[in-house]
Amino acid sequence: MTTPLRIALAGLGTVGSGVIRLINENGAMIAQRAGRPIEISAISARDRARDRGMDLSPYKWADDMNDFAADPGVDCVVEMIGGSDGPALDLARNSLKSGKSFVTANKAMIAHHGMELASLAEKQNLALKYEAAVAGGIPVIKGLREGASANRIERVYGILNGTCNYILTTMEKHGSDFDAVLKDAQDLGYAEADPSFDIDGVDAAHKLAILAALSFGKAVDFDGVEIAGIRDIVAADIGQAKALGYRIRLLGMARIDDGKLFQRVNPYLVPESHPLAHIDGSTNAVVAEGNFSGRLMFQGAGAGDGPTASAIVADLIDIARGDSGTVFAMPASKMAASERAESGNRTGKSYIRFIVADKPGVLAEITAAMRDAEVSIESLIQTEKTNEGSVLISMVTHQSLERDVIQSLEKLSDSSSLQGAPVVMHLLSDED
Amino acid sequence: MTTPLRIALAGLGTVGSGVIRLINENGAMIAQRAGRPIEISAISARDRARDRGMDLSPYKWADDMNDFAADPGVDCVVEMIGGSDGPALDLARNSLKSGKSFVTANKAMIAHHGMELASLAEKQNLALKYEAAVAGGIPVIKGLREGASANRIERVYGILNGTCNYILTTMEKHGSDFDAVLKDAQDLGYAEADPSFDIDGVDAAHKLAILAALSFGKAVDFDGVEIAGIRDIVAADIGQAKALGYRIRLLGMARIDDGKLFQRVNPYLVPESHPLAHIDGSTNAVVAEGNFSGRLMFQGAGAGDGPTASAIVADLIDIARGDSGTVFAMPASKMAASERAESGNRTGKSYIRFIVADKPGVLAEITAAMRDAEVSIESLIQTEKTNEGSVLISMVTHQSLERDVIQSLEKLSDSSSLQGAPVVMHLLSDED
Structure with a gap:
């Protein structure tokens, strides 16, 4: 298989430019690894005139990136414009509906419309890939x-x-x-x-x-x-x-x-x-x-033009190699919506920190609220004066229901002693 | 595609048993992910009678694992017996020659015979996979x-x-x-x-x-x-x-x-x-x-039956999904032998540690040898008495040619002050 995989790039910011640089620099090696070359066939961005520090004349320019969908010279569209909806989503839908594979770095779009797009892709046996959307260059x-x-x-x-x-x-x-x-x-x-x-x-x-x-x-x-x-x-x-x-x-x-x-x-x-x-x-x-x-x-x-380009081109190599398979780990049609677990039902240790007025009785007030909500304190770590003359109190709870922790804080919500909302963090454990 | 991928297991030690356990436990989920079930069709091991803590009666037993090669009921052979040559290598060759895909956990065999086996596999468009051979369960x-x-x-x-x-x-x-x-x-x-x-x-x-x-x-x-x-x-x-x-x-x-x-x-x-x-x-x-x-x-x-089984079955899922492509990152036929770089030409900092007799002049002798070999010392970290009444001397060199470090130690090889060969370790740096 030596027919090139012909790609079209939508968006030429730092990531888009990074993809062009990567393919120019590593192209020969990529062709060996992929079994065929990856060839930039067309490009599009909002502003054609902007200087991107590279020669774009070898690539066909499209004023409207949605032209990619109808272009018989394009096998795969790469979206690097961002935004969960609007132009990115239109491009994804148009490209997949026109039988083009689609690669994206757009986490917001996959988070909001991943299921719809995955179904579209899988119905037609097209690849929809998004390695760059999560954790940049990490595969x-x-x-x-x-x-x-x-x-x-x-x-x-x-x-x-x-x-x-x-x-x-x-x-x-x-x-x-x-x-x-x-x-x-x-x-x-x-x-x-x-x-x-x-x-x-x-x-x-x-x-x-x-x-x-x-x-x-x-x-x-x-x-x-x-x-x-x-x-x-x-x-x-x-x-x-x-x-x-x-x-x-x-x-x-x-x-x-x-x-x-x-x-x-x-x-x-x-x-x-x-x-x-x-x-x-x-x-x-x-x-x-x-x-x-x-x-x-x-x-x-997790970010940067080089790592993001690395992830995008890894997806393209997969497509060039003929990787098929589902968009997620299993077919989108079998991924049912899940009920949501309530965090209140979870058990664990929490770190709670208050900023309070520096006056007598505050600690008694806080610890009483926690006792009433059945949250027991494992350690009161430290109380510390802030620059503003307030006092910072932090503690770690014993294993508690998160609901009880929230309830203890609600009991304190009207307290005139508290200066600002308490901060709650969870202690990561193997059971968390 | 709902035809199962029918596999044969050679070797039923902890890893082989782990693969059976994994497929039994996660099989339904794997079928969804792979698009078709993975089915254990035949098994073989040295000792049929040994109690492996599981019911092996559902699987066809082969006294000779090389029977897998001719078995039309087997699509893929999984080798978990180990050893760079001998039975494992025979099994790999026989299986690939008979048109079966091959999955192995055998690092020694791939390290010694990987190129031959990769060529065999690629000529016939068969998968040869070895995720479990390196770093256990880590993909x-x-x-x-x-x-x-x-x-x-x-x-x-x-x-x-x-x-x-x-x-x-x-x-x-x-x-x-x-x-x-x-x-x-x-x-x-x-x-x-x-x-x-x-x-x-x-x-x-x-x-x-x-x-x-x-x-x-x-x-x-x-x-x-x-x-x-x-x-x-x-x-x-x-x-x-x-x-x-x-x-x-x-x-x-x-x-x-x-x-x-x-x-x-x-x-x-x-x-x-x-x-x-x-x-x-x-x-x-x-x-x-x-x-x-x-x-x-x-x-x-990096080891253990669970992680190793996880890697083996990931390879099987890839095969079930239709993953093709080369054994290494590019076709074996294009992977030429490389010249070997000499470590002596490398530059870096080294840690050198001597155990020496506790007598006057030893440090002078060592440092003179290093001076003569043009190795300069960045820090003499510490000298420390050992239990045996000897002294332990450690130092870190400035950036040096490794050849010079070796030469300095050769100058000392006949010294009656040294008790045992010096230990040399390299300091990992970004340029190393």
Whole structure:
């Protein structure tokens, strides 16, 4: 088979340019590995005039990327424009309906419309691939869909957002507070001007919903992810976690609880003995625990043009090699929607931190509320004055129902002693 | 496609039994993922009478496993008997020649005969798969062959032997010496009665040769691996490495140096900031550095019946899904033998440790030999009395040609001051 796989690129930002660079640089080797060349046949982007630092004249330009769908010179469309709906989704639908394979880096679109697109692709025996949508250059979609395919996956979880991990581990290293590190990260280009998608956990939730669908064979359910971000974490939280032998990481966590799908993005206290505790900076890492494989972990760069291009072209090589098979680990038609597990039913240890007025009786008030909700305290880690003259109180509960923890905090919600909402994080355990 | 993939199992030790258990336990899910069931059609082992704790009556028994080759009821033969030659190799050849796909956990056979078997398989468009041969349950063959396939791999390296890593990290944890930990490991069943294959680095070298062939597209060259094991490492080495900010790990390391293949298994000093420094116990981990992906790491259980069965059945699912393609990352016919790079030409920092008689002038003798070979010393870490009244001297060199380091030690080879051969380890760096 030496007919080239002819691809069309939609979007020529850093990722799109990275794909062109990769194919130019590694093309001969790729042709040997794929059994045939991968050839860029057409390109499209919003602004044709923009200087992208490379010669685009060899490639056919399309003013409207939807022309790819009707182009007999295109076998596969690669989407790198982003956005869960709008032009990206139109392009995906048009391309698949016209019999083109489709490769995308678009986690939001797969998280929201993955089932529809997978059905479209599978009905026509077309490939729909999205390795670049989760954890950048790390081949974790392949790792779950194929590498771990013999296993019932018990849990899938990990560090799915590099910006958050960069912020948390920089806070950890320098003892600095969230706002200062975020500002530095923005100045360095590690965080967006509007960082909310990252730091509020939405980006991680998109990826988690995809990983969960792959792992458990349930329909992608982004709306079922409970989401909390890292905005409210202060340097003292990290210090107190450290004193307990933990590091704070924003984790996406998915598992099946009594037949129901549990999905959560939340900061966790990760024991230092766990491999995720050693993932620093903007690195991503995904853990899958299989009933035969045991714990597998995949780590690497979660973003960037090189890693993302690496994942996109790996998908293209798979297509060129004739990889068929389903979009997720099993046919989309068999992936039923799952009931959602309630986090309140879960049991575990929680870290709870309050900022309170520095006056007598506050600790009594807090501990009474917890007693009334039947939450028992394993350790009151430390109370510490803040710069503003308030006091920071942190504690770790014994194994408790999460519902009871929430209830204890609700009892305190009207308290005039509390300054701001308490922060709750879970302690990652093997049973979590 | 609902015709089952009918497999025959050769070898019913812990791994073979694990495969049966896995297929029985996860079979329904596997059928959904693979698009068709995987059905055990025939089995064979040396001793039919042995109690394997399971009912084998549903499976056709073959006294001679070579009967599988002629059996029209078998699509794929799974080899779990081991040994680079002899019955395993006969079975591989017979099966492939008779048009059966072949799945094996046999690293020694692939390291020695991988090219011959790959050619046989590719000529007939048959699958030959060996995920279980390297790093147990970790899908690293797939990770390199497919996940990282868009990249020119700069280096591939890792912790490839769980027994050695268990011994080294236990020594690290408890400050104990090699012999004591090895004995414990043997008592616990973590090390073989004859542990030489593991602790002398041969097992890691088998795996490294396979990873190198996959990564660089060169013919498998097991004989080209420079091999040293961990027998001579003492607790003081680990302590002194730690004082420098390093952990000692037995690594397999492969890369292309000036177009030539460099392959080595040797203990390395791994900086604490490197993810391999945090791989403890019998866990394996493989790092691949791609020119676009950057550093990828895959970690998990490197041995055990569950993880090995997980890898074998993942291969079977691939075959059931119709995965075709080459045995390594490119066709065997295009994988030329590579020239071998000489380690003497490499530059880096080395850790050198001597045990010497406790008498005047010894340090002068050693440092003079190093000066004469143009090896300059960055730090003399520590001198320490041993229990036997000798002195242990360790040092780290500046960046040096490895040839010069070897030469300096040759100058000392006749010295009456040295008690035993010096131990040399390399400091892992980003340029290594």
